[in-house]
Amino acid sequence: MELRMKQERLFDEDVYTVHPEDYRALCEKLKAEGYDFPRAISSVDMGYGLRVVLHLTRMSDLAKVEVRTDVPYDDPVVDSVTDLWPGVEWHEREAYDLMGIRFRGHPDLRRLLLEEHWEIHPLQKRYDTGGYPLPDWQPKDWPDPAPWEEPPPPEEPEEKAEGGEGE
Amino acid sequence: MSTISLEPVPGRTDEMVVNMGPQHPATHGVLRVVIGLEGERITRAVPHIGYLHRNHEKIEEARSYTQVIPYTDRMDYVSGTQNELPVVLAVEDLLGIEVPERAKQIRTIFFELFRIASHLVWMGTAMLDLGAITPFLYTFWDREIILGIVEKTAGARMLPNYYTLGGVRRDLHPDFFKDVADFLDHLERRMPDYEHLVLENPIVHARTKGVGVLPKERAIARGVSGPVLRASGVAYDVRKAFPYDAYPDVEFEIPTSPDGDTYARFWVRFQEIYQSCKIIRQLLEKTPKVGPYKGKAPARLRVSGERYRAVENSRGELGVYVVGDGTDKPYRIKHRGAAFGNLQVIPDLFIGAKFSDAIAILSSLDPVFGEIDR
């Protein structure tokens, strides 16, 4: 089946941006290709949604790969890859704890760094550094050609420059 | 004479739950492990972290890149300038800043000096956990010499904030080369004593050989890196895998040990001290006494794009994922702590070991909680 994804070469890594549903399938394909060392899972608040970035390395020939997928704010759920690479268990728990991305199928998705009774996910852009909600923050609309579709040839959907916030 | 068998009858004895909590002499900082004990043997180990979560990533989003560097110092507070390098390298890639050759060499000398300092702190505290007070006194004395050298050049002892975009912040102190050479001779005279005190110590043999064995595939799958991974037989070292700064033109070996137990982790760190001394000696000849120490960095930083950049700090692979949005403040910065990956093997290694072994295993993982909790 054709995975809805966009592949590009960035510095010395090839980067796949993939649709959330196909994220798990791509990870299984990469695992089969021999990518066995999970370096990290980063989570970014893109303003229109939350992005999960999985950094992998292949021990045999030290090839590096990055898998990105974007999920909307209202249901930020992605498949967990802890069974493929146990090393990302804490990274996923931290992404859930600080950014609010839930991972379907994670063995015990609890808060890793903050205490259990916290309700907010502080790393989201809607809060300022002190954890207080920013009154004038609005989620941006979803980019027209979704990040995992090939951009239409004439114009490139450039990153919207957004002024740094906070004091 | 028939011998009595004292095998525990399952179901007859209860499990005792104990807190190896945030304030514990052997947890190298603020880690809490809830341990279920069946007599001496550990049946359950649930680590809890977050007691030193200082919201690095959220505060760094409100700081410019040059202000982020002092924050990275405070992540792995035992290995000083090693934490500054990933952010500096990532931003230099994104901005395409040229670093002069001499600046790279100075950075690598400091990188390896702090590796020796970090391994000395590890040796002191690990032996303290096993009950030996003497190594702590000697190792911290040697570390004071290193901190003296760093302070002369960079101005601060432990968290010097010395690297910057394009090189280093200040030129070397005039008698830097002589001090480092003297220190290396002193250390090489002292290493046989450390070998005798630590590696050939029968108590250390008894308490670490065959304890906490981490098989190779499990280590790779768990995302473990650094001496813990190399002690399980995997020769993965970011200095060789993705070389940076002056590492390509310096030859050194990567010490690995096949058997993956706590003694192997002790042994690998020892060999790394020798390798670091070798690297510094080569660099002392190569580095010109006088020359440029900082390249041209733009005054107004406009950093855009994403970059994941990793270095091999004394605990493993310390990585940073910088997302720039065109301003001088990072839009998002994610630190991948080296000890963060290494600490995930606690349940695998603790379960089945004795409680006193757990202390030796934890000290061989060498966690530092600034970079784990961030």
Next chain:
Amino acid sequence: MGLLGSEERPRDIILGTLDDLINLARSRSMWPLTFGIACCAIEMMATWDPKVDADRFGMFFRNTPRQADVMIVSGTVNKKLAKRLRRLYDQMAEPKWVISMGACANQGGPFRQGYSVVEGVDKIVPVDVYIPGCPPRPEALLQALLLLRDKIADRELRYKRPREIPTDYDVMAEPGKDGRLPVL
């Protein structure tokens, strides 16, 4: 009034109340609690290494709060650790003092505006001596220990204790900069 003799009296005669005598002994053997939190903990360990060596002043690390007299808060106290720190302080035996080491413990330090950091350990435990610096040098910690020693041995200063902090002070419900309660 110098306890250990003055001009009129030869040095080997000490006049003082029983309280002076007890506190002279207490001040010469202050046992700190091993409670290293962050970077300042490494400098605290460096204070007991042979170069600075606070052992000379009768200070020896104790692991349990039951046997400790001084709690050196060395590092950042975040909201998860605050309750544990207060519990440890409560469990210490009564003549107890607190040294707040480093900018993080004094007022939050570089992590001051963060959502998870308690801005100053004196919100949780009454602090006797503050040490500036991030991290303060081992000599600075040694000077703080000697300051505390003089405070205990001195008759007036001894009973000038900082104000008491209620045990159940809830750092989570602290009003924000503009008075808004956090959404925690």
Next chain:
Amino acid sequence: MTEMQAGITVIVFFLVGLAIVYATIGIARLLVGVRPKPAGKLDAYESGEIPIGDVNIRFNVNYYIFALLFLLFDVEAALLFPWAVAYDKLGWLGFFEAVIFIVILAMGLVYAWRRGVLKWVY
């Protein structure tokens, strides 16, 4: 020393023991007074956390046997101390008595060893 005097000395000894205990606690309470104890003060110290798990659980018999043997040989050592002090004045007779005492207990140790009790099974 009639029975009466012996009985009295025992009682006096007992009372003096009690008096010492109550004196020390009493003086402390007199000088300092009873202070209000904060909530966590009297809990078991568990490295800063609220103590979890139960203490009086049924653990393996290994611990009990080791404690028993330790007690046995500790008392033996305690009994040998006075002998060691008066060692030279006792002469050969005292020496051989102690040797017999030690040998008997050593046989007990060997018996426990052979029965496999000292092997820490856990």
